[in-house]
Amino acid sequence: MPGNRAVTDGEQPLGHPLSCIRAERGWTYQDVVDIVARRVGNMSARREKAWRWEHRGVVPDLETQQALATELGVPHALLSSSPWPAWLPVGDRTAARVAWTPQDCVAALDATAGTALHDRRGFVVAGAGSAAAAAQRWLAFAPLSWPRPATVPAAATAPPAPAPLLVAASGPVPLPVSVPVSVPAQRTGPSAVPDAPADPVPPALLAALAALEERVPALRRMEAALGGGPVRAVADAELRLVTDLLAKGPAARPGPAAAELPARRLFAVAGELACLAGRACFDTGHEAAAERYFSAALSAAHAAADRPLGARVLAAMSLQCLSAGRPQEALAVARAARAGLAREAAGDGRASAVAVTSATATAAGEPSGSVRHSSALLMARQARAHAVLGQADVCQRLLAAAGAILTPDARSSADHRADYCAEAAACELALGRPAAADHWLRRTLAALPEGRARDRAGTLVLRAVAALDQGAADRARGLATDAGRAVEGIDSPRVHRALAALWERLHGHPGRHGGGRETPGRDFAMTAL
Structure with a gap:
């Protein structure tokens, strides 16, 4: 597909499935109408017709669609089950697949970093309801239970920082060495895991982690100041680096407990960077790429057992659903995010949390605060979805409740x-x-x-x-x-x-x-x- 080509900042996203088809096959607008005219026989082959299909929202008649479907090898039955332009073959439409084990998360990150950046499809490609389904699965799965090391490396003994908050999002860091990182096998549920003997964590890895964590808030500020254009490639490069570090460990089995601490932190940084890259792609109109990054970010948040991070990813997904004209789905995603934060506030799954550095909290790029503030902002996002649905009373109640939390x-x-x-x-x-x-x-x-x-x-x-x-x-x-x-x-x-x-x-x-x-x-x- 055309997304396999290298993308420069000067290239525009392809805003309609037909534009992707034309780019992939090298067709002009005139080529499209000529193809239809040859198969239909009674159509005036004016290029303006194809241009209107892409840019004016004009829907071609059934006979024209059937002619295009035949040319593209698409069964005619699909035209009724997936109305125009959904049936046009523009690549993978299941972009919202989320991996729920650390091993699968590494694979998902590897398939996203470095490739999603080149996806020029400027429209949502995941099927309706897929974001809501991913949000519900995220909510249903208990956070991974990480072992608590008997001794924690000195650089990781700081007390846990406040949970990161939902706020608007804003070159690679050179690493001194490449250090294998152990990725734990999935452990779900709140059951306690016995303390494990701690192996020393290489100082170079801890230094690299701290540098990566410190980069996230700087990139957020850059995105907030300059927009998504200058940031998405940088965030993708940093995500590629973190993914490579994770991939070098034996992902199929747990490692020494002390080494799992930086692994969890790497997953958290990967989630932050993937979410930031997704927001930057959404800002630049690369909707399909944004979906891919958000999916990887949600997976990484689950692997890091970081519910507030997962809620921030879902907040971004909810906004994308609103932008795509899916207010019901946006509402379902925001509700799931709030429910996850409620469980976090109740302490569900926190017994498995390990100590993290203060830099890990800073990596979220959020000011100090509470999960309660994040939940209030998600409540306001729900209110926006209700407003789009024309439900003014529900909208006002949610806004008032959120304002009562945040304003005073x-x-x-x-x-x-x-x-x-x-x-x-x-x-x-x-x-x-x-x-x-x-x-x-x-x-x-x-x-x-x-x-x-x-x-x-x-x-x-x-x-x-x-x-x-x-x-x-x-x-x-x-x-x-x-x-x-x-x-x-x-x-x-x-x-x-x-x-x-x-x-x-x-x-x-x-x-x-x-x-x-x-x-x-x-x-x-x-x-x-």
């Missing part, structure tokens, strides 16, 4: 407040209430930390949309101009596309870039933030 809490960070306000604004836009949305968007701008330049630009876009929906065209133009200045130097195609659609609407060019609709706030709520 002195430990709630500026990131948390900004994320909550952004979710509330998206809810109001989706419900068609632009004045209320603008109130929350102003609060979002006030709370956003200076380093989150990409989100600031997206918020300005949404303020312009809210102004336009209220009939304030002059104010909308001024805000759009501010957004244009704010987005300079930021490589976030998601925000750039939203700004382009806004300008098209402002200048009265319906149909281009998806703009021109009377009430676009609902769609903008899923794109700019």
Whole structure:
């Protein structure tokens, strides 16, 4: 498929399955209509028809689809079970497979790092319900039970840090040596594992781990400031490095207990990096690649027995489901994430936790806080899904409950407040209430930390949309101009596309870039933030 080619930052994702088909076979738009015309015989072979199928959402008639299916070797029965364009053969559509053992997780990471980066499919490829199914399985499986070493290496004796929180996400590190790492066999459930004799952990491995863990928050800040474009290749390279370290150990059997401590930390770092790479791909429009990274990240979070990390991965998957027009699935994923955090707060599976370094907590790139804050933000994400479904009452109840947790809490960070306000604004836009949305968007701008330049630009876009929906065209133009200045130097195609659609609407060019609709706030709520 075309995703096997090397991708440069200048290449655009292929936004429609037909564009993938054409890229794979070297077809032009004219080639497509000529193929159909030869088989149908009564079709005028104008290239504009194929262009509209890709860019205008026009669905070709059944006879045309059958002609294309015959050319592509697709059974005609599939056209009814998988309506256009789902039946087009564009590669693996089961991208949400999640591995649940450490050994399988290493294999999944190995199949993702270095290859998902080159997947140019700019649309969700996993079947409807697959993300929700993965979330439910994650929730059903107890965290892996890791053995507690009789003695812990000095570098790993710091007390456990607070659980990482759900906030918006933001070159490889040279290693002195390559050190084999033992990957434990799967142990599920809360049963205690006897202490095992500790073998010394090579200092070089601990130093490399600390360096990798320290890189994650820096990459998050870079993504928040510059957008996903500059970060996705870097995160993928770091993930490849961590995966190689994990793969060098005998994954089929547990090793000495002290060596399993860095193995667990490596899984946690792999999960953080895969989630970051997925968010960066989502920001750049590489939807299929994002799915692959999120799947690997959820697997790594389970292998690391890190429920808060798994919940953050599911939060990102929920947002992608919303963007793909799957609000029911987004709701199910967010609910599963909250349920997992509730079990974490209740202490389910914590008896197996081993001591970690303070750098491991820092690797999450989150400010200090509690699982309660993470759950509140997931509650706000659920509210957004209800808003898209038009369920205003449920949406408002969830927003109020989340706000009651986050707003009065002195430990709630500026990131948390900004994320909550952004979710509330998206809810109001989706419900068609632009004045209320603008109130929350102003609060979002006030709370956003200076380093989150990409989100600031997206918020300005949404303020312009809210102004336009209220009939304030002059104010909308001024805000759009501010957004244009704010987005300079930021490589976030998601925000750039939203700004382009806004300008098209402002200048009265319906149909281009998806703009021109009377009430676009609902769609903008899923794109700019």
